[in-house]
């Protein structure tokens with residue numbers, strides 16, 4: 001049904017290990033609509049990646065519910081078919097594409113593999129789809145013929161995005177996806193993500209510790225601290241008029257254009 005959020009997280013709780021271990025995610029609720037970008041922000045250890053891992057099915061919630069495209073994801077997928085179905089709804093782009101790319105596999109084959117997983121196409125249709133995906137992320141047919149080592153960090157991240165898009169997902173979770181890149185390359189990848197979203201209406205859950213990138217990409221923001229939501233709302237409001245002292249502190253420690261060090 002159009003109009004319903006593509007992600008609905010309600011009262012999510014996660015503890016690792018024992019029942020008396022601390023909640024690393026503690027009563028977190030948010031929704032994401034089609035075509036929108038929600039940034040999950042907070043310092044290291046805030047629980048951001050854990051939420052991403054639960055959304056992608058790599059971790060199981062302790063309690064609370066997670067729905068993607070209206071379907072419950074609180075329990076792991078039981079079958080290959082169900083995993084593939086979930087992959088067609090939601091894809092992950094991680095910080096370091098080196099961990100997801102086979103160093104010996106040519107880029108074209110890596111993308112073709114992702115295409116083959118999600119669509120039944122003839123070999124020539126598949127080659128055409130790989131060419132389209134390379135083009136969509138700003139790479140050339142030449143890049144299909146090389147291995148990951150021959151690419152820059154920004155180019156590798158473009159390959160990871162192409163592989164995620166091969167599934168034509170409703171949602172992409174990006175966990176610190178631009179954090180390892182230089183600021184200028186970061187800006188290029190963020191522009192690419194914005195352009196792709198304008199074309200496809202894909203929703204993004206954009207996980208970052210860096211508020212400077214939030215300004216460039218997010219419509220909505222959830223600020224997390226020690227697993228709990230400190231503040232949430234529209235990005236403009238949160239970035240320009242943060243209500244909570246913790247958000248103000250995070251913003252004050254983020255260098256940005258025109259930034260001057262706070263007085264001591």
Ligand SMILES: Nc1ncnc2c1ncn2[C@@H]1O[C@H](COP(=O)(O)OP(=O)(O)O)[C@@H](O)[C@H]1O
Nearest residue numbers: 016017024042043044045046047048049050051
């Ligand atoms: N697999 C795990 N087992 C046990 N503890 C974990 C595991 N993953 C993360 N944690 C702990 O959960 C907390 C939140 O981690 P994480 O979700 O990675 O935060 P963030 O991505 O915001 O840095 C941290 O205290 C971390 O040490």
Ligand SMILES: [Mg+2]
Nearest residue numbers: 048049050176
């Ligand atoms: Mg993390």
